Amino acid sequence: xTDSKHSPDRRKVIQLIGGAGxxxxxxxxxxxxxxxxxxxxxxxxxxxxxxRDDFGYNQSHAQAAAYIKKLPGIxxxxxxxxxxxxxxxxxxxxxINEDGAQMIFATSFGYFNPYVLKMAKKYPNVRFAxxxxxxxxxxxxxxxxxxxxxxxxxxxxxxxxxxxxxxxKLGFVAAKPIPQVLRxxxxxxxxxxxxxxxxxxxxIFTGDWSLPVKEAEAANSLIDQGVDVLxxxxxxxxxxxxxxxxxxxxSCGFHVNQAVLAPKGYLxxxxxxxxxxxxxxxxxAESGKPMINFLRGGLRxxxxxxxxxxxxxxxxxxxISMAVKAKMLQDEFVIFKGPLRxxxxxTVIASGVALSQQNPVLESxxxxxxxxxxxx
Amino acid sequence: xxxxxxxxxxxxxxVLFALFVASQGxxxxxxxxxxxxxxxxSTFAWQNTLSRAAPIMLTALCVALPARAGLLIIGGEGALxxxxxxxxxxxxxxxxxxVLLVQGLMALAxxxxxxxxxxxxxxxxxxxxxxxxxxxxxxxxxxxxxxNFLVEGILxxxxxxxxxxxxxxxxxxxIGAIPGMDVHWGxxxxxxxxxxxxxxxxxxxxxxAVGVAGGNPRAAQMVGLPVGRLMLMAxxxxxxxxxxxxxxxxxxxxxxxNADLMAxxxxxxxxxxxxxxxxxxxxxxxxxxxxxxxxxxSLLQRHLDLPDAATLVLQGMLFVSLLAFETLNRxxxxxx
Numbered sequence: 001x002t003d004s005k006h007s008p009d010r011r012k013v014i015q016l017i018g019g020a021g022x023x024x025x026x027x028x029x030x031x032x033x034x035x036x037x038x039x040x041x042x043x044x045x046x047x048x049x050x051x052r053d054d055f056g057y058n059q060s061h062a063q064a065a066a067y068i069k070k071l072p073g074i075x076x077x078x079x080x081x082x083x084x085x086x087x088x089x090x091x092x093x094x095x096i097n098e099d100g101a102q103m104i105f106a107t108s109f110g111y112f113n114p115y116v117l118k119m120a121k122k123y124p125n126v127r128f129a130x131x132x133x134x135x136x137x138x139x140x141x142x143x144x145x146x147x148x149x150x151x152x153x154x155x156x157x158x159x160x161x162x163x164x165x166x167x168x169k170l171g172f173v174a175a176k177p178i179p180q181v182l183r184x185x186x187x188x189x190x191x192x193x194x195x196x197x198x199x200x201x202x203x204i205f206t207g208d209w210s211l212p213v214k215e216a217e218a219a220n221s222l223i224d225q226g227v228d229v230l231x232x233x234x235x236x237x238x239x240x241x242x243x244x245x246x247x248x249x250x251s252c253g254f255h256v257n258q259a260v261l262a263p264k265g266y267l268x269x270x271x272x273x274x275x276x277x278x279x280x281x282x283x284x285a286e287s288g289k290p291m292i293n294f295l296r297g298g299l300r301x302x303x304x305x306x307x308x309x310x311x312x313x314x315x316x317x318x319x320i321s322m323a324v325k326a327k328m329l330q331d332e333f334v335i336f337k338g339p340l341r342x343x344x345x346x347t348v349i350a351s352g353v354a355l356s357q358q359n360p361v362l363e364s365x366x367x368x369x370x371x372x373x374x375x376x
Numbered sequence: 377x378x379x380x381x382x383x384x385x386x387x388x389x390x391v392l393f394a395l396f397v398a399s400q401g402x403x404x405x406x407x408x409x410x411x412x413x414x415x416x417x418s419t420f421a422w423q424n425t426l427s428r429a430a431p432i433m434l435t436a437l438c439v440a441l442p443a444r445a446g447l448l449i450i451g452g453e454g455a456l457x458x459x460x461x462x463x464x465x466x467x468x469x470x471x472x473x474x475v476l477l478v479q480g481l482m483a484l485a486x487x488x489x490x491x492x493x494x495x496x497x498x499x500x501x502x503x504x505x506x507x508x509x510x511x512x513x514x515x516x517x518x519x520x521x522x523x524n525f526l527v528e529g530i531l532x533x534x535x536x537x538x539x540x541x542x543x544x545x546x547x548x549x550x551i552g553a554i555p556g557m558d559v560h561w562g563x564x565x566x567x568x569x570x571x572x573x574x575x576x577x578x579x580x581x582x583x584x585a586v587g588v589a590g591g592n593p594r595a596a597q598m599v600g601l602p603v604g605r606l607m608l609m610a611x612x613x614x615x616x617x618x619x620x621x622x623x624x625x626x627x628x629x630x631x632x633x634n635a636d637l638m639a640x641x642x643x644x645x646x647x648x649x650x651x652x653x654x655x656x657x658x659x660x661x662x663x664x665x666x667x668x669x670x671x672x673x674s675l676l677q678r679h680l681d682l683p684d685a686a687t688l689v690l691q692g693m694l695f696v697s698l699l700a701f702e703t704l705n706r707x708x709x710x711x712x
Contacts, residue, residue, distance in 0.1 A: 093420070179537050
């Protein structure tokens with residue numbers, strides 16, 4: 001008798017389980033529907049090597065991704081903290097296979113070789129946009145490399161720094177002594193010397209792109225040496241800017257605007273404006289034009305911009321800086337021109353030689369100019 | 377060995393993770409479905425998982441093998457980096473030599489250098505009484521510094537402007553994919569070395585002696601076992617496995633040695649070895665789990681916009697539950 005009483009219950013239980021299973025299926029459905037919808041849209045994958053909210057390089061790209069996300073007909077899938085290993089290869093492939101991505105923005109320099117090269121060969125119909133500018137003839141034509149001449153903004157930061165500094169000792173916390181970084185340090189020094197020929201820039205290399213503890217140590221050590229304006233070229237300037245503010249000195253930002261981290265001491269900063277190349281490349285892809293393999297720009301082209309001046313920058317300084325910026329916008333300004341000596345006394349650019357921004361010689365810069373205190 | 381603790385651990389992890397995801401305002405069921413789908417839900421997902429698991433199997437042995445000798449080594453990252461660097465030098469020095477010979481020598485170089493690096497910790501422990509856990513960790517930092525010094529200095533390929541690297545090993549010597557799959561041969565190496573390590577530790581006199589030395593060094597000494605040499609050998613073999621992982625990363629993934637070699641595989645290996653209770657075969661399953669979590673974390677980010685940290689939370693929950701349930705297993709509790 002208990003049997004007969006229990007059997008309907010058992011059936012009910014089975015029904016319930018079935019119902020739960022169906023509910024789970026329904027739960028998964030919107031996701032499947034999302035995939036189908038994605039196929040009609042133009043799907044763009046964006047890959048970052050660090051956190052999207054790092055107050056630095058990755059955030060500068062995330063801002064551009066957020067911008068194109070709002071454009072009609074564009075779907076964006078993102079993945080952060082993807083190391084430059086087989087992981088990024090698999091992420092690119094997953095974006096293509098699982099999300100239907102038709103275009104991939106691989107934003108870290110180290111993603112290019114071998115990963116982007118390999119995937120571009122394997123998926124000739126997908127476009128790969130790589131930030132860093134490494135494409136050369138003979139490489140797959142579905143790759144485009146883009147980059148910005150941010151040394152222009154560094155030069156302007158140098159002007160604001162030297163004009164505001166009292167000790168005329170400026171500090172630079174840098175990751176690695178590679179051409180891109182050296183170019184920024186040198187531009188910062190040249191900007192500083194343009195307003196004060198006695199200004200110096202002390203540089204400390206931390207050895208890697210994201211070492212917050214070492215960056216704080218370097219910042220403190222520079223401040224202890226009498227430096228009163230700090231800037232940096234590491235993946236996230238957060239630590240350096242915050243340390244400068246806490247110790248009561250000035251700072252110049254990098255990658256994105258860090259004014260909120262240093263409301264008193266933030267002078268100005270060199271910022272990327274990646275939405276310009278992103279929009280160009282996405283528009284191009286949507287309208288079916290061939291991939292732009294090599295895309296560069298500076299202030300004039302809107303690939304980089306300067307942060308708004310902080311309260312510590314005097315009106316006179318703003319005027320000097322703005323005058324130089326106006327010349328840069330007219331393409332009438334050359335940062336690297338001879339005679340220029342490095343800090344060991346060797347002539348690196350002969351008298352009468354002016355290297356325009358596009359000059360490939362600048363891409364292999366391997367010296368610190370006279371006035372920079374530090375060693376490669 | 378009962379599978380019950382494993383099943384229970386997986387179930388509890390799923391529940392905890394679902395609660396965590398829901399508490400953060402994300403759809404919990406979607407997240408769980410995506411974890412399964414991203415890790416093991418398709419051929420692509422499986423290959424994704426296996427590719428990520430391959431190096432971790434080898435770095436886990438760097439913990440598992442010395443653990444048999446009673447040593448807790450956590451510096452596999454340094455052995456991986458230096459082993460990889462040594463391997464990257466072989467094709468540069470022997471350009472033009474037959475492919476298999478060069479690849480074999482690369483593996484040997486990686487193994488010997490990685491093994492030597494970890495053996496250093498074993499030697500410090502045996503001769504000087506230095507705690508091997510601390511020394512191996514510190515040596516990993518020293519290894520990374522030496523690596524960077526050499527790669528950014530005398531071993532740097534002048535053509536590698538913005539990303540300091542050694543000279544490319546050349547397309548000829550690159551280790552390719554397993555036919556019919558999108559996973560490189562490193563996976564097969566990893567599996568074979570794990571099986572070899574298991575056989576060595578469970579079915580040879582040497583393995584038995586290492587186990588005795590690890591279980592009770594004084595007793596081992598009393599019966600005349602060369603405890604110091606056994607410790608050193610266990611460290612050497614473990615470090616060798618990590619060095620081999622470095623070689624495979626160079627030969628199958630990077631194509632040269634650069635700072636990206638140090639991607640944390642050495643540290644992931646610690647987790648895997650502990651979850652596998654230092655069993656060389658269990659290490660394979662553990663590596664598969666870590667690889668799977670990596671693969672599914674990618675999907676979670678792309679489809680639910682979960683931050684990458686969610687993957688770490690999942691990984692943490694899984695390993696804590698694995699260890700907790702293992703101790704509930706009576707057999708496991710006795711072995712502790």
